[in-house]
Amino acid sequence: MSGGALAGACHCGAVRLTIPRRPDYINDCNCSLCTKRGAIWAYFRPGEVQVEGTTHAYVRGDTPTPCLATHWCTACGCTTHWTPLLADLDRMGVNARLFDPEALAGIEIRAIDGRSWPV
Template sequence: MTHQGACHCGAVRLTLPSTPEVATDCNCSLCRRIGGPWVYFEFGTVTIEGHPESTESYVQGDKTLRTIRCKHCGCVTHWEPTSLEPGARHGVHLANFDRALMASVRVRRFDGADTWKFLDE
């Protein structure tokens, strides 16, 4: 079953290839500002329309990820790797999808600020 979501204005549309079972709520310096939760899929399996023509990106820290937002409404939609290596994946901001999907997914708390471990193990 696929799921469709979009930024607030609809310029960036995302389709998940399947229903995620687990999401991550991270507290790193970026995620604590832009929120979450995040779900992850193999790079290339998420369909993204409106990217790159309607998006802007931000690369921080170790420069391994590019965080993408809509340049019209400002909603963060996903992140992608800056270099494609085997096992690369997308992080998709689940808040851009139906609230019922968000409510159905287990959310794990991840300490990306300090320990780099899940806090709910």
């Protein structure tokens, strides 16, 4: 498979994301937010990801220091990505479910126990 850029979109197509390459791995986090949002995450530096379209963001209120804002399409509601809120966090998450499964075939999916993280 090619190492080139990949394009994905929410269900209605109003939000489009382009990532520079296939991710090295994908995280399937079981924390309360990720499971309810239905996302699995590929990570890139914010400058590497192109996001087009209008999203709405949510910041968890149950953590002492929120570290990210989760975004979704304002039209169809699909989770699209998360952006960092902390200056020292130099990555963002992209919902890998928005990309063609064949384009991501064979990439390791890591089960992450986010439910055990302190809030």
